[in-house]
Amino acid sequence: MPAHVLVIDDEPQIRKFLRISLAAQGYQVSEAATGTEGLAQAALGQPDLVILDLGLPDRDGQEVLAELREWSAVPVLVLSVRADEREKVRALDAGANDYVTKPFGIQEFLARSRALLRQSPTTATPQIAALDVGDLRVDFAYRRVTLAASEIALTRKEYAVLAALAHYPGRVVTQRQLLIDIWGPTHAQDSHYLRIVIGHLRQKLADDPVAPRYIVTEPGVGYRLRHDG
Structure with missing residues (x-):
């Protein structure tokens, strides 16, 4: 090709x-x-x-x-x-x-x-136009997030975190990786930034952190977006 x-x-x-x-x-x-x-x-x-x-x-x-x-x-x-x-x-x-x-x-x-x-060809992560996880849809092409077909208003950082997780569905993305990629290398240790954004995302997605449908915390490591199917 x-x-x-x-x-x-x-x-x-x-x-x-x-x-x-x-x-x-x-x-x-x-x-x-x-x-x-x-x-x-x-x-x-x-x-x-x-x-x-x-x-x-x-x-x-x-x-x-x-x-x-x-x-x-x-x-x-x-x-x-x-x-x-x-x-x-x-x-x-x-x-x-x-x-x-x-x-x-x-x-x-x-x-x-x-x-x-x-x-590029052998090392780049395969790109997808959108990802569906249950009722949640992350549309990378248009930067839109919908839940049960209703659009969810996200801040720039909230979308960036969710998109980063959605890019590796079912896989753990470390806190350090998220902080460096989204906030920059000087914020690699500022995990409270990430916790605040994850908390806001869970509120907007009505996602219970105890029994999450979407965003799963891997204690001491990072987060992953469920992709059971």
């Missing part, structure tokens, strides 16, 4: 140039002109690599990157006119794997893409 590359860029000429160049390397290429469309395609299309512009018309690319990293480990190559070092550091700290500044040389861009793709 050819590698699947998703290009998220609002400039049609850039998308066309990248589509032709990547297709000439044998890759399957998808395109999105907005951040919202790009996130939906990332969830539904299961790309092996995402090329992300930061200057998108509907939302900032840094925000798109942060949201993508809440549920996906797909390699991301940022391609942007923003050459400021602080912008690059911000993107890399938020989870970008590489950063190329426009204008760019196509051969270097393709070499960087190949390097990221070598990391």
Whole structure:
């Protein structure tokens, strides 16, 4: 199967140039002109690599990157006119794997893409568009959570924690992993942050911590989302 590359860029000429160049390397290429469309395609299309512009018309690319990293480990190559070092550091700290500044040389861009793709197919966690656990549904494509078909309003952190658990259904995700991935490395020991968010999630999902239907505590280790079926 050819590698699947998703290009998220609002400039049609850039998308066309990248589509032709990547297709000439044998890759399957998808395109999105907005951040919202790009996130939906990332969830539904299961790309092996995402090329992300930061200057998108509907939302900032840094925000798109942060949201993508809440549920996906797909390699991301940022391609942007923003050459400021602080912008690059911000993107890399938020989870970008590489950063190329426009204008760019196509051969270097393709070499960087190949390097990221070598990391992707065998090691990336399989992506799914949505997960159902009983009456609970986590829709990764649209960042929606429903319980018995009724949408549940979650904060950004609440959704990030639930999505992280839903990405590994039935498996324990450690407290440390959740804290680092969602709050950042400097909060690896701040387990009270996580306990508060888990408590709010259980309230909103009407989930009894003593006999949980959804979120199970593994004492001293972490949490898992039940997936008995």
